[in-house]
Amino acid sequence: MTDGPVDWELAKRIAARVAGDEPLSRSYLGDSLHRDFSEFTPLAEELVGVETKLISSEGSARAQVIDREGWIDANIRSFRRLLRPVLAESSDSNPTSGIARKIAAAELGTVLGWMSRRVLGQYDLLLAEDEDRDEQDLVYYVGPNILAIEKKFAFDPKQFRLWLALHELTHRSQFTGVPWLRPRFLELVNQMLDEVEPDPDRLKQGLQDFVQMKRDGEDPLADGGVAQLFASERQKELLDSVGGMMSLVEGHGDVTMSRAAAGHVPHAPRFHRVMQERRNSATGVSRIMQKLMGLEAKLAQYQAGEDFIAAIESQRGDRAVDLIWQDPEHLPSMAEIRNPTAWMERVPVA
Numbered sequence: 001m002t003d004g005p006v007d008w009e010l011a012k013r014i015a016a017r018v019a020g021d022e023p024l025s026r027s028y029l030g031d032s033l034h035r036d037f038s039e040f041t042p043l044a045e046e047l048v049g050v051e052t053k054l055i056s057s058e059g060s061a062r063a064q065v066i067d068r069e070g071w072i073d074a075n076i077r078s079f080r081r082l083l084r085p086v087l088a089e090s091s092d093s094n095p096t097s098g099i100a101r102k103i104a105a106a107e108l109g110t111v112l113g114w115m116s117r118r119v120l121g122q123y124d125l126l127l128a129e130d131e132d133r134d135e136q137d138l139v140y141y142v143g144p145n146i147l148a149i150e151k152k153f154a155f156d157p158k159q160f161r162l163w164l165a166l167h168e169l170t171h172r173s174q175f176t177g178v179p180w181l182r183p184r185f186l187e188l189v190n191q192m193l194d195e196v197e198p199d200p201d202r203l204k205q206g207l208q209d210f211v212q213m214k215r216d217g218e219d220p221l222a223d224g225g226v227a228q229l230f231a232s233e234r235q236k237e238l239l240d241s242v243g244g245m246m247s248l249v250e251g252h253g254d255v256t257m258s259r260a261a262a263g264h265v266p267h268a269p270r271f272h273r274v275m276q277e278r279r280n281s282a283t284g285v286s287r288i289m290q291k292l293m294g295l296e297a298k299l300a301q302y303q304a305g306e307d308f309i310a311a312i313e314s315q316r317g318d319r320a321v322d323l324i325w326q327d328p329e330h331l332p333s334m335a336e337i338r339n340p341t342a343w344m345e346r347v348p349v350a
Contacts, residue, residue, distance in 0.1 A: 004103055005102045006079075006104045006105050006108055007102050007104070007105040008076055008080065008105070010102060010105040010106070010109065011076065011104075011106075011108045011112070011329055012072060012073065012107055014074060014105065014109025014110060014113065015069075015072045015076075015108075015109040015110070015112040015113035015116065016068075016069050016072060016113065017113065018070040018109065018110055018112075018113025018114055018116075019045050019069065019072065019112075019113045019116040019117055020068075021068075021144075022067075022068070022116065022144030022145070022147065022148055029147055030143055032068070032157065033065045033141065033143045033146065033147070033161070034065050035103065035142050036157070036158060036161045036162075037063045037065055037165065038063060040064075040158075040161055040162045040165040041061050041063035041169065042060065042061065042138060042164060043162065043165070044165035044168075044169040044260070045060065045061045045169045045172075045173075047166060047260040047261075047264065048166060048169045048170050048173050048256060048260050049173065050260070051210070051256050051259050051324070052170065052173050052174075052177070052256055052277050054101075054174065054177030054178065054325070055173075055177055056172060056173060056176040056177050057176050057177070057179065058137050058172075058176045059075075061139055061169055061172055061293060062137070062138055062139065062212075063141065063165075064138050064139070064140055064141070065140075065141045065143045066140055066141070066142060066143065067142070067143060067144055067187075068113075068116040068117065068142060068145070069116075069124070070140075070142075071115050071119060071140060071142050072113065072115045073111050073122060074122075074138075074140060076112070078124060079108075080337075081126050082126060082189065087139075090214070092249050097339045110304045116142070117145065118145065119142050119145065119169040120141070120142055120145050120146055120149065120164055121139065121141050121142065121146075121164050121165075121167065121170065121171075122139075122142075123138075123139050123140075123168050123172045123175070123272040124136065124137065124138050124140065125171070125172075125175045125182055125185070126186075132178045133334060137164075137172075138175070139168045139169065139172060140165065140168075141161075141165075141168075142187055146160075146161070146164070149278075153274050155271065155274075156267055159265045159267045159268075159273060160267070160272075161260075161264065162264060162265055163257065163261055163265045163267075163268055163271050166256070166257040166260050166261055166265075167253050167254070167257045167313045170252065170253040170256040170257060170260075171249065171253055174249050174252065174253075175249075177325075178325045180244070180328045181245075181249075181325075181328075184245070184328050184331070185245060187247070188238060188241050188242050189242070191238055192235065192238045192242070194237070202236040207280065212321040216259040240333055240334045240335070241331075241333065241334075243301055243334040243337075244331060244332050244333045244334040244335075244336065244337050246301065246302075246305075247301040247302060247304055247305035247308070247330055247334060247337045248305050248308065248309075248321075248324065248331065248332060248337065249305075250301075250302035250305050250306075251302060251303075251305020251306040251307070251308060251309050252305065252309060252321055254272075254302070254305075254306050255306060255309050255310075258272065301334065301337070304337050304338055305337060308332065308336075308337045308338075308343075309321055311339050311340035311341075312343070312344060315344060316344070316349060323349070324347075330347050
């Protein structure tokens with residue numbers, strides 16, 4: 001047996017090189033991050049609970065301030081949890097498996113390293129019953145990136161840190177406060193993994209579509225990057241389902257963050273505006289990476305999620321989103337996110 005389709009140690013080394021270093025994290029400012037997030041995480045959890053009425057089934061939230069390498073390690077652990085069925089089936093029977101694992105490691109390491117330079121916070125929603133709970137159900141804050149953003153934009157550190165905590169605690173409240181949401185997400189991801197099968201004909205068709213769209217003046221990566229371009233019809237259906245879910249939870253995250261911040265984070269409107277501009281201002285390598293990974297499409301989907309919530313609330317009131325949490329069948333598809341009227345026709349008020 002091999003250790004699966006990826007050389008994990010090589011992936012970590014490559015990611016660490018791409019991630020680089022942020023000297024600010026070694027300064028006295030780094031200590032303030034631990035103090036502030038220890039204070040603001042429970043406060044944010046309380047404010048989000050008041051706003052959403054979602055109660056976590058996992059107890060009180062736990063914060064962990066980490067560096068870029070720590071974020072890379074945490075995400076590789078999550079990938080390995082997610083890929084356990086694949087890992088269990090892998091073998092050394094394929095003589096090219098060693099080369100393939102190194103190629104996969106280079107790809108994964110490059111992506112994780114690049115992302116580790118941009119991510120500010122993350123809720124780790126992938127749990128495994130046979131692992132130590134102390135290493136799971138954590139809210140991560142990537143210290144070097146937070147310090148760099150605060151310095152670059154002259155943000156008030158305490159306000160910005162509470163604002164970040166509100167967003168991540170909203171995600172935790174969703175995935176631990178809605179009993180079916182985490183299982184549904186994992187079900188969709190596992191179905192996507194089951195559909196991962198190299199298909200030369202699909203790759204050939206994807207390349208032909210890419211060339212034709214470029215000739216027609218269209219952006220072949222606009223709908224979701226490389227993954228969408230080379231996806232089969234079944235994979236596209238699953239990507240649409242995952243996209244609808246993530247669009248909803250991200251839109252709900254932004255809406256909840258804004259409302260929970262009222263009276264507690266006076267600078268929240270500026271934070272929101274600046275971070276939106278930061279998302280949309282990528283150039284050079286960053287812009288290329290965002291396109292290849294489908295991040296530009298995802299950012300557009302997240303804004304669509306916010307617009308969806310605004311639309312259904314305009315018709316059904318401020319707590320219209322609560323109906324979705326009652327039943328997994330109430331989840332909007334990506335098409336319904338873009339057309340809220342269709343969702344409201346399908347899911348009547350109880």
